[in-house]
Amino acid sequence: MSNFDEMDAFEGASTPLSQRAMSARPMPYLDGLNPAQREAVETLYGPVLMLAGAGTGKTKALTARIVHLMNAAKARPNEILAVTFTNKAAREMKNRVGGMLGQSIEGMPWLGTFHAICVKLLRRHAELVGLKSNFTILDTDDQIRLLKQLLRAESIDDKRWPARMLAGFIDGWKNRALTPEKVPSADAGAFNNRGTEFYAMYQKRLLELNAVDFGDLLLHVVTIFQTHDDVLNQYQRWFRYILVDEYQDTNVAQYLWLRLLAGGHKNICCVGDDDQSIYGWRGAEVGNILRFEKDFPGAKVVRLEQNYRSTPHILAAASNVIAGNEGRLGKDLWTASEEGEKVRLIGHWDGEEEARWIGEELEAMQSGTRGMNPISLNDMAILVRASHQMRAFEDRFLTIGLPYRVIGGPRFYERMEIRDAMAYFRIVTSPDDDLAFERIVNTPKRGLGDKAQQKIQMAARANGVSLVEGARIVVENKAIGGKGGAELAKLVDGLDRWAALTRGPRVATIIDDDAVLDDGPQMSEPEFGPPEMSHVELAQVILDESGYTAHWQNDKTPEGPGRLENLKELVKALEQFENLQGFLEHVSLIMDNTQEDEAAKVSIMTLHGAKGLEFPAVFLPGWEDGLFPSQRSMDESGLKGLEEERRLAYVGITRAEDICTISFTANRMVFGQWQSQLPSRFIDELPEDHVEVLTPPGLYGGNYGAAGMGMGGSGQSDLEKRVQDANVYNSPGWKRLQARKDNRPMSQPAESKNITIDMTAVSSFSMGERVFHQKFGYGAVIGIEGDKLEIEFEKAGTKKVVSRFVAAADAADDIPF
DNA sequence: GTGGTTCATATTTTT
DNA sequence: TATGAACCAC
Numbered sequence: 055m056s057n058f059d060e061m062d063a064f065e066g067a068s069t070p071l072s073q074r075a076m077s078a079r080p081m082p083y084l085d086g087l088n089p090a091q092r093e094a095v096e097t098l099y100g101p102v103l104m105l106a107g108a109g110t111g112k113t114k115a116l117t118a119r120i121v122h123l124m125n126a127a128k129a130r131p132n133e134i135l136a137v138t139f140t141n142k143a144a145r146e147m148k149n150r151v152g153g154m155l156g157q158s159i160e161g162m163p164w165l166g167t168f169h170a171i172c173v174k175l176l177r178r179h180a181e182l183v184g185l186k187s188n189f190t191i192l193d194t195d196d197q198i199r200l201l202k203q204l205l206r207a208e209s210i211d212d213k214r215w216p217a218r219m220l221a222g223f224i225d226g227w228k229n230r231a232l233t234p235e236k237v238p239s240a241d242a243g244a245f246n247n248r249g250t251e252f253y254a255m256y257q258k259r260l261l262e263l264n265a266v267d268f269g270d271l272l273l274h275v276v277t278i279f280q281t282h283d284d285v286l287n288q289y290q291r292w293f294r295y296i297l298v299d300e301y302q303d304t305n306v307a308q309y310l311w312l313r314l315l316a317g318g319h320k321n322i323c324c325v326g327d328d329d330q331s332i333y334g335w336r337g338a339e340v341g342n343i344l345r346f347e348k349d350f351p352g353a354k355v356v357r358l359e360q361n362y363r364s365t366p367h368i369l370a371a372a373s374n375v376i377a378g379n380e381g382r383l384g385k386d387l388w389t390a391s392e393e394g395e396k397v398r399l400i401g402h403w404d405g406e407e408e409a410r411w412i413g414e415e416l417e418a419m420q421s422g423t424r425g426m427n428p429i430s431l432n433d434m435a436i437l438v439r440a441s442h443q444m445r446a447f448e449d450r451f452l453t454i455g456l457p458y459r460v461i462g463g464p465r466f467y468e469r470m471e472i473r474d475a476m477a478y479f480r481i482v483t484s485p486d487d488d489l490a491f492e493r494i495v496n497t498p499k500r501g502l503g504d505k506a507q508q509k510i511q512m513a514a515r516a517n518g519v520s521l522v523e524g525a526r527i528v529v530e531n532k533a534i535g536g537k538g539g540a541e542l543a544k545l546v547d548g549l550d551r552w553a554a555l556t557r558g559p560r561v562a563t564i565i566d567d568d569a570v571l572d573d574g575p576q577m578s579e580p581e582f583g584p585p586e587m588s589h590v591e592l593a594q595v596i597l598d599e600s601g602y603t604a605h606w607q608n609d610k611t612p613e614g615p616g617r618l619e620n621l622k623e624l625v626k627a628l629e630q631f632e633n634l635q636g637f638l639e640h641v642s643l644i645m646d647n648t649q650e651d652e653a654a655k656v657s658i659m660t661l662h663g664a665k666g667l668e669f670p671a672v673f674l675p676g677w678e679d680g681l682f683p684s685q686r687s688m689d690e691s692g693l694k695g696l697e698e699e700r701r702l703a704y705v706g707i708t709r710a711e712d713i714c715t716i717s718f719t720a721n722r723m724v725f726g727q728w729q730s731q732l733p734s735r736f737i738d739e740l741p742e743d744h745v746e747v748l749t750p751p752g753l754y755g756g757n758y759g760a761a762g763m764g765m766g767g768s769g770q771s772d773l774e775k776r777v778q779d780a781n782v783y784n785s786p787g788w789k790r791l792q793a794r795k796d797n798r799p800m801s802q803p804a805e806s807k808n809i810t811i812d813m814t815a816v817s818s819f820s821m822g823e824r825v826f827h828q829k830f831g832y833g834a835v836i837g838i839e840g841d842k843l844e845i846e847f848e849k850a851g852t853k854k855v856v857s858r859f860v861a862a863a864d865a866a867d868d869i870p871f
Numbered sequence: 872g873t874g875g876t877t878c879a880t881a882t883t884t885t886t
Numbered sequence: 887t888a889t890g891a892a893c894c895a896c
């Protein structure tokens with residue numbers, strides 16, 4: 055396809071208002087920048103690497119650069135390609151650019167995530183890789199499902215060769231921009247020697263389904279660029295300036311993509327921090343950022359080293375830890391801020407005690423008991439290495455009634471009910487979406503099990519049609535009897551009816567040259583008359599008439615109400631789109647957890663989830679060898695793994711603005727078994743001058759190492775390792791820390807705990823009353839003690855819970871959180 | 872086809 | 887420990 059005529063039309067497109075408004079004024083956005091930031095902003099041409107340490111104002115610099123490009127280089131907003139990894143980052147950048155310009159920035163169509171931009175590109179050139187432009191995007195779950203089907207068809211024992219493993223290989227290849235033909239022979243042994251073969255089959259199947267997975271979005275676009283010079287040239291000319299955020303997280307495919315696009319003018323500015331590369335296991339290549347100057351000869355490297363976030367103690371601790379890594383580009387972070395408190399280090403007996411102590415500290419900080427100004431819970435965070443660590447905190451906070459929020463977990467669009475609902479929308483808007491059909495055909499239960507579904511499959515295959523059409527044939531032939539047959543007939547009927555409601559009659563395609571948007575090469579789309587019903591209403595109708603809403607209304611599990619709530623939210627989200635298609639094209643990439651909350655809560659999240667965030671008070675629990683650094687990382691990736699863990703430690707510490715508290719425990723329950731733990735080797739890397747040891751004397755003295763030795767009798771190497779670890783624990787650094795430790799008591803229990811009793815809550819429950827709890831589900835009150843209730847839960851057993859976390863069962867909709 | 876059982880399994884998860 | 891998937895009996 056050739057878009058050159060259209061391209062030429064864009065070159066003459068009128069100058070956006072924003073730019074005219076800008077050029078009249080001076081450049082106020084440059085004033086607030088420090089010299090390094092300013093240099094990075096003002097070097098508009100040629101390759102630039104902005105090495106931005108944690109908290110050095112890289113987003114500020116990046117946004118200022120965008121504005122400066124429009125202002126000084128007279129770049130039109132649509133000629134700037136700005137890529138991020140997350141939607142959140144993209145959104146923030148959009149907002150901040152808009153803020154600097156003093157107007158909303160609708161005119162930056164190419165500011166987005168790698169994936170979102172690739173979707174846009176791929177929809178335009180889909181046919182070059184054998185797709186139709188309305189392809190569907192499969193998420194990980196769909197991907198696994200599909201692979202399972204393939205493996206089953208080949209009678210592969212999925213115990214021994216699980217689909218997940220195959221998905222891992224395939225993702226790995228896609229991350230490296232390798233199509234099946236290009237997989238190197240070194241990888242031939244993958245997946246029992248059949249990895250490449252299955253990869254090829256999977257890709258073929260995806261094309262048949264007109265579908266792509268996340269990895270394909272990049273892979274296909276890279277393939278197009280590599281095989282179609284004309285297309286590549288178009289975009290090379292179109293994107294006059296390229297900006298990349300979090301460059302240290304790019305994988306090979308993204309790297310190639312960028313190199314291809316920047317190939318002409320090389321006006322590319324990459325921003326990143328090699329010390330914050332923590333996604334190696336997802337295919338990210340730190341090498342990309344380390345190699346930048348070689349890849350782009352003559353590149354200007356600018357270091358942002360002034361930190362505006364943390365105190366000197368915190369920075370020193372972080373710098374000292376990260377100094378243990380080899381082959382860094384190196385930065386010297388400094389700050390003008392006041393000294394503040396040292397990084398605090400404390401050991402505990404076990405995870406429960408750790409959670410209890412942190413809970414008390416949080417309360418003390420919140421009430422200002424600690425002799426400081428009170429801190430809002432919103433300004434505190436607990437950052438863990440692995441999500442299973444969260445449980446101890448949740449349990450503890452639930453019992454003491456401390457409001458918390460878990461960040462991360464399944465994303466909105468990954469939830470079962472959302473995916474089911476979306477499958478309904480998909481099958482209605484594109485009836486040949488077989489995957490969607492498979493998902494919903496027996497959801498809710500329609501009495502259509504394996505056998506019935508096989509019949510549909512066979513009918514479809516025999517006639518070379520989609521599953522929906524196959525189902526229609528089955529219904530017409532009455533091949534399925536009884537309840538199932540009747541239900542299937544009803545479903546097919548429903549699908550027809552809903553599809554008819556989606557759109558009005560088809561209208562002749564109109565190509566209106568003047569109406570072409572100026573955001574790049576365009577393709578025309580068929581048009582339809584006006585729909586008879588708004589897509590929002592239609593969505594509700596689909597969910598109701600299909601019986602899906604009722605399915606969850608009848609659901610007895612504690613999740614039921616929440617799922618209905620999510621469905622409501624999904625329908626609400628539809629309002630922002632023009633139609634169902636538009637929604638589906640974007641939703642898989644943009645829906646995220648948008649729970650905006652009112653009350654102050656402490657955040658609990660993983661270290662990975664915390665990247666890019668900052669909090670006045672940060673707690674880093676679980677610094678024990680094996681947990682952090684994670685044993686698995688070290689086993690699988692050796693020194694590389696350990697270094698990535700160390701970067702994770704660096705990320706964790708640098709999230710803290712004022713107070714950073716690191717803790718470890720002597721014992722921890724691992725897979726149901728108690729294990730004695732040794733303090734993390736990273737603890738030894740903390741600089742003693744910047745650390746205050748809070749561990750009470752006697753608790754973790756010499757007997758700690760002895761306990762570790764006593765347990766390690768299982769094998770020679772194991773024993774050796776433990777001896778070695780024990781030596782680490784007794785290392786000079788640790789001994790010095792012990793020697794300097796403060797003898798003060800651990801912390802006073804927060805008194806506020808017993809003072810604040812919510813009287814309304816106390817009186818509102820009675821013995822035997824049926825209640826609902828968000829985490830534990832339904833239960834009966836069997837004991838009342840002040841504001842605490844003892845509840846026998848139907849699923850979760852007997853628990854003591856603060857009454858305001860519980861709602862009367864008949865009012866489950868009004869749970870106050 | 873559903874529901875209960877057993878058995879294996881056990882990081883991190885931007886899209 | 888505790889969760890999910892797979893299998894088997896109704």
